[in-house]
Amino acid sequence: MNVVELADQIAAGNRRALARAVTLVESTRADHRAEAADLLERLRGLNRQSLRIGLSGTPGVGKSTFIEAFGMQLIAAGLTVAVLAVDPSSARSGGSILGDKTRMDRLSREKGAFIRPSPSSAALGGVARRTREAISLCEAANFDVVLIETVGVGQSETMVAQMCDLFVLLLAPAGGDELQGVKRGIMEMADLILINKADGELKSTATRTVADYAGALRLLRKRPQDPEDFPKAMAVSATEGRGLTQAWAEMQALAQWRRDEGHWDHSRAAQAAHWFDYEVREGLLAQLRDDPDLRAAMAERSRDVAEGTATPSAAAREILQRLGVGAPPD
Amino acid sequence: MNVVELADQIAAGNRRALARAVTLVESTRADHRAEAADLLERLRGLNRQSLRIGLSGTPGVGKSTFIEAFGMQLIAAGLTVAVLAVDPSSARSGGSILGDKTRMDRLSREKGAFIRPSPSSAALGGVARRTREAISLCEAANFDVVLIETVGVGQSETMVAQMCDLFVLLLAPAGGDELQGVKRGIMEMADLILINKADGELKSTATRTVADYAGALRLLRKRPQDPEDFPKAMAVSATEGRGLTQAWAEMQALAQWRRDEGHWDHSRAAQAAHWFDYEVREGLLAQLRDDPDLRAAMAERSRDVAEGTATPSAAAREILQRLGVGAPPD
Numbered sequence: 053m054n055v056v057e058l059a060d061q062i063a064a065g066n067r068r069a070l071a072r073a074v075t076l077v078e079s080t081r082a083d084h085r086a087e088a089a090d091l092l093e094r095l096r097g098l099n100r101q102s103l104r105i106g107l108s109g110t111p112g113v114g115k116s117t118f119i120e121a122f123g124m125q126l127i128a129a130g131l132t133v134a135v136l137a138v139d140p141s142s143a144r145s146g147g148s149i150l151g152d153k154t155r156m157d158r159l160s161r162e163k164g165a166f167i168r169p170s171p172s173s174a175a176l177g178g179v180a181r182r183t184r185e186a187i188s189l190c191e192a193a194n195f196d197v198v199l200i201e202t203v204g205v206g207q208s209e210t211m212v213a214q215m216c217d218l219f220v221l222l223l224a225p226a227g228g229d230e231l232q233g234v235k236r237g238i239m240e241m242a243d244l245i246l247i248n249k250a251d252g253e254l255k256s257t258a259t260r261t262v263a264d265y266a267g268a269l270r271l272l273r274k275r276p277q278d279p280e281d282f283p284k285a286m287a288v289s290a291t292e293g294r295g296l297t298q299a300w301a302e303m304q305a306l307a308q309w310r311r312d313e314g315h316w317d318h319s320r321a322a323q324a325a326h327w328f329d330y331e332v333r334e335g336l337l338a339q340l341r342d343d344p345d346l347r348a349a350m351a352e353r354s355r356d357v358a359e360g361t362a363t364p365s366a367a368a369r370e371i372l373q374r375l376g377v378g379a380p381p382d
Numbered sequence: 383m384n385v386v387e388l389a390d391q392i393a394a395g396n397r398r399a400l401a402r403a404v405t406l407v408e409s410t411r412a413d414h415r416a417e418a419a420d421l422l423e424r425l426r427g428l429n430r431q432s433l434r435i436g437l438s439g440t441p442g443v444g445k446s447t448f449i450e451a452f453g454m455q456l457i458a459a460g461l462t463v464a465v466l467a468v469d470p471s472s473a474r475s476g477g478s479i480l481g482d483k484t485r486m487d488r489l490s491r492e493k494g495a496f497i498r499p500s501p502s503s504a505a506l507g508g509v510a511r512r513t514r515e516a517i518s519l520c521e522a523a524n525f526d527v528v529l530i531e532t533v534g535v536g537q538s539e540t541m542v543a544q545m546c547d548l549f550v551l552l553l554a555p556a557g558g559d560e561l562q563g564v565k566r567g568i569m570e571m572a573d574l575i576l577i578n579k580a581d582g583e584l585k586s587t588a589t590r591t592v593a594d595y596a597g598a599l600r601l602l603r604k605r606p607q608d609p610e611d612f613p614k615a616m617a618v619s620a621t622e623g624r625g626l627t628q629a630w631a632e633m634q635a636l637a638q639w640r641r642d643e644g645h646w647d648h649s650r651a652a653q654a655a656h657w658f659d660y661e662v663r664e665g666l667l668a669q670l671r672d673d674p675d676l677r678a679a680m681a682e683r684s685r686d687v688a689e690g691t692a693t694p695s696a697a698a699r700e701i702l703q704r705l706g707v708g709a710p711p712d
Contacts (some may be wrong), residue, residue: 078678089695089696089699092693092695092696093693095698096690096693099690137441143473146405174652181695184694184695185695189695247401265464290685314441321688321689321690322688323683323690323699324687324688324690325687325694325696326692327687328683328684328687328694328697328698329680330694331694331699332670332680332701333667333670335698335699335701335702335707336667336670336702336705337663337666337667337668337671337709338707339666339707340662340663340666349607350659350662353658354655354658354659355658357654357655357658358652358654358655360429360651360654362427363419363422363423363426363518364514364516364654364655364657364658364660364661365419365422365511365515365657366419366422366423367658368658368661368662368665369419369665371662371665372662372665372666375666376706377665377666377668377669
């Protein structure tokens, strides 16, 4: 299938074509990269937008169970949903291991659902580009909702938040001390905090945890992209399916408010500009990594600098001159 | 005075030549940069090493009073001491405002002391390079101790810690809750935590605070560059001059241990390699900032991307091609 056909099939909502296209954008081969760029450019014109929801939560919080239950509810409401996983620490090879699909057994069998495991890649930069392109493909395939799941570690949350319209934090019921464990920076990105496992023995703890987080959220600086009662915290039970309808209603209300107030378009534009800037910077720095001769020269000068036979600045100037860059006046 | 004369004067310990050289390395003029590089290369051969002590602490903790008292004690012990301030948030122009010298009234009148206020610069990268070069100049001028003072905000501590042999954190007596306010990352860089103001009414609070921090330090992961009883916390009173002798003894003991065990050389080599790498990366990225045509092209493509008439990746590839960089296969 050539790129034109692939684009047509994706636009028609063909799941197998979509899966193939995601594999294409995940490839590092130069000819695949060129095809991927061509494909994305063709699909850009469709101008389709899904509701992109970023979902983060530490391992053990019940993320897969939540996504399965939440996804099934969207399907029942007649919507289509794509689930993309982002885990830069993952060593799994893209799509070849059953992991994510068996984690979401019912959802993966639904016609209206598309589930894609995390691509394996050491570099966060590569993961960012692939995930953004996979999101664009899902939008072109006309999915109503794209859920981007990330593990609650490192910089992956910040990255995912920069690609999403809404950012949801899934947490477990916890005592006051453990509340400190959620980094302030992550809290500040959240639009909705869902305390999962609000069932059985943990129900009352969950209620208290919701109150704790609601209090913590009130202490954060007000963001322009939030209506009066957001960000908010609420309890859900993925296993019992409780609170999911209300959570979805909150997400829709927030998304609608942001659309009406112009924050949606503004945020999408700012995100696109951010990723453009990011790719230019990454591309410049990639030279240092990708050119074997340059890598060797860097290693040699680094040794000289460590041994004190050259100053860091003088050695850096030499490498920069080699790259055709004059010394910056800073 | 030409560069050769300036180098000779600095090597001979001439304070006015040193001050002039620091001004030279702070300049952004291309001809000054070339002269500065020449000067530093000439002085490199002297191979002189001061004890570089990084000192951080939030405003109000009594840093100036501490540096004055501590510096006077070093002077009384027959040592020479240079004080460099790093404050990237400072809008003061380099050296022209009395600030730092009047803050350290007695020390600034000592022959064995050299005090230099923070250069003004918006970019942390520029501050890093200037500070490293100012340190090198002070070492060439044969100072026994170089104190690098930084304010307890932003990334300046990490930067200063990457230039120093020892990192000292100066804190005020505080209750248990406030202890949380010191970021874990900053704690992890500290070799010595000094609780200042251990005098008058705050004396007993200071003792408790020392115990609190000593406990917190024990919870941190052991670093290879620390002997058994480091990092440690202790109380000092800069106004009463108490604990300063012991603090200095601790610093000397730690420095000697690190020299004996090879950590000193290893750390200096790693720091130099780090700054080499940093300057290469900064130099590459500086192209985007310094070339007006490129800046205009970036702004134009950024607008296209924000308006959705180009994908971030395609627009980035265009800019990278202009810079002679092929698309990275990532």
